[in-house]
Each structure stands twice: as C-alpha cells, then as structure tokens.
Amino acid sequence: MTSRIAMAVLILAVPTSASLSTRTIARFSAAQGCGVLTGLATRQLPPPKTQVNRFYLESRGSTILSQNAMQVKNNAPVTEIRGVVEYDGRIPEPSPVLTLQIHVVDTIERPIDQRQLVLMLDDSVRMEFGSMRVYLLSKPNAKKVEQNLTADIPSHPFELLTYARRASILLGNTELELTPTHLDGLRALYVAAVCGAKR
Numbered sequence: 001m002t003s004r005i006a007m008a009v010l011i012l013a014v015p016t017s018a019s020l021s022t023r024t025i026a027r028f029s030a031a032q033g034c035g036v037l038t039g040l041a042t043r044q045l046p047p048p049k050t051q052v053n054r055f056y057l058e059s060r061g062s063t064i065l066s067q068n069a070m071q072v073k074n075n076a077p078v079t080e081i082r083g084v085v086e087y088d089g090r091i092p093e094p095s096p097v098l099t100l101q102i103h104v105v106d107t108i109e110r111p112i113d114q115r116q117l118v119l120m121l122d123d124s125v126r127m128e129f130g131s132m133r134v135y136l137l138s139k140p141n142a143k144k145v146e147q148n149l150t151a152d153i154p155s156h157p158f159e160l161l162t163y164a165r166r167a168s169i170l171l172g173n174t175e176l177e178l179t180p181t182h183l184d185g186l187r188a189l190y191v192a193a194v195c196g197a198k199r
Contacts (some may be wrong), residue, residue: 002090003116017079021186023052024081025062027065033195034047034191034194034195035047037194037195038085038162038190038191038194038195039159039162039163040162040163040187040191045165045187045195047162047191048185048187048188048191049184050067050181050184050185050187050188051067051188052065052066052067052141052188052192053065053066053067053068054192056090056161061088061089062086062087062088062089063086063087063088063089063090063093064084064086065084065085065086065189065192065193066082066083066085066116067082067185067188067189068119069081069082069103070082070181070182070185072176072182075176076105077104077105077106077174078102078103078104078105078171078174078176079103079104079105080102081100081101081102081103081169081176081178082100082101082103083098083099083100083101083185083186083189084098084099084101084188084189085097085098085099085190085192085193086099087193091196092116092193092194092195092196093193093194094179094194095102095155096155096156096158096189096190096193096194097152097153097154097158098117098152098153098158098186098189098190099141099150099151099152099153100117100150100151100152100153101148101150102132102148102149102150102169102171103132103146103147103148103149104146104147104149104171104174105146105147106145106147107144107145108141108145109134109136109145109147110134110145110147110149110172112131113172114171114172114173114174115132115134115149115171115172116128116130116131116132116169116170116171116172117129117131117132117149117151117169117170117171118169118170119131119153119157119161119167119168119169119170120167120168120169120170121160121161121166121167122164122165122167123166125160125164127157127160129151129152129153129157130151132149132151132171133149133150133151134149134152135147135148135149135150135174149171152189158190159190161186161190162186162187162190162191164183165183167182167183177180
C-alpha cells in the first residue's frame with residue numbers, strides 16, 4: 001500500500017516539474033532569441049543593461065528610442081554623449097540608424113575641421129563620417145560655448161559599433177575612449193531597435 005502511494009506521488013510530481021521547466025525555458029527564450037538575432041550571442045557579448053526610453057510620435061508615425069545622457073569624466077571639452085534611434089512605425093527595425101550626439105564646451109565655436117567624426121573600433125577598424133552638425137546652446141557673448149554635435153551613423157557601422165569591445169571617438173584633435181558603460185548604452189539602443197525589447 002505504501003509503495004502504491006509513493007508511486008502515485010512520483011507520477012504526479014513529474015508533470016509538475018516538467019511544467020516548471022517549460023515555463024523557465026519560455027521565460028528566457030525571448031532573450032536568447034534576441035541575442036541570436038542581434039549577433040550578440042554568437043560573439044559572446046552579454047545582453048545590455050542600460051535602460052532605453054521608447055516613445056511613439058503620432059504626428060510622424062515613428063518610434064523614437066533614446067537614453068539618458070551618458071557622462072564623460074576627465075575628458076574636456078567633451079562632457080556627455082547620447083544616442084537616439086528613430087524608425088518608421090512600431091515594428092522593430094532590423095537596420096537601425098544611430099544619431100550620435102556629443103556635448104562639448106569650448107572657448108569658441110568649434111570650427112569645421114574640429115568637427116570631423118571618426119570612430120576607431122577594437123584598434124583595427126577606422127570609420128570616417130565627415131563633419132558633425134553643430135547646435136549652439138550658449139547665450140551670445142558667453143565665456144564658454146556649449147555645443148551639441150550630432151551625426152548619423154548608418155546601420156552597418158552602427159552594427160560594428162554594437163559588436164565592438166573597445167571604441168574611441170576622434171573629433172578633430174579631441175580623442176575620447178568609450179567606457180564599458182558608454183558601449184553598453186549604445187548597444188542597448190541597437191538591441192531595442194532590432195528586437196523591440198524594452199532595454
């Protein structure tokens with residue numbers, strides 16, 4: 001009698017365990033699928049942790065992905081960088097374009113030769129993007145000139161930047177090595193655009 005009860009308990013316990021395993025697999029399948037879709041998994045890169053803000057702009061019929069400005073320490077005149085991705089509709093975009101924004105503070109308005117953007121990836125890949133657009137933020141006659149520099153990074157260079165383990169920004173004579181936090185933030189935008197994930 002005792003053995004029959006034990007067998008019944010065992011039979012009931014097996015489906016419960018299997019069901020729990022199925023739920024656990026389902027919980028991670030989306031993240032794993034996104035890792036394969038973006039190419040991060042095959043390159044053994046971890047999923048990004050940076051939170052991405054998502055907004056649908058009805059008037060333009062486009063989705064806007066952004067992140068909070070990422071601070072740059074001990075690298076004057078650059079004070080912060082930020083990325084924005086915009087694409088049509090609400091469906092994830094497999095080939096997103098990154099709008100890179102760099103906030104700088106100079107003594108004068110940055111001349112065109114000091115706005116030439118170059119990205120160096122993993123000490124081997126060099127990509128040139130020409131002159132960044134400049135938007136003046138300071139009031140006239142201010143002692144310091146605050147400028148927001150922007151440039152569009154096409155989908156393929158953005159993808160290469162996503163896979164990079166090391167990256168530097170060259171802006172004329174100014175060089176900025178991106179930290180792991182900066183790389184994670186830009187990688188998060190790519191993942192959010194391609195996968196439609198929240199982050």
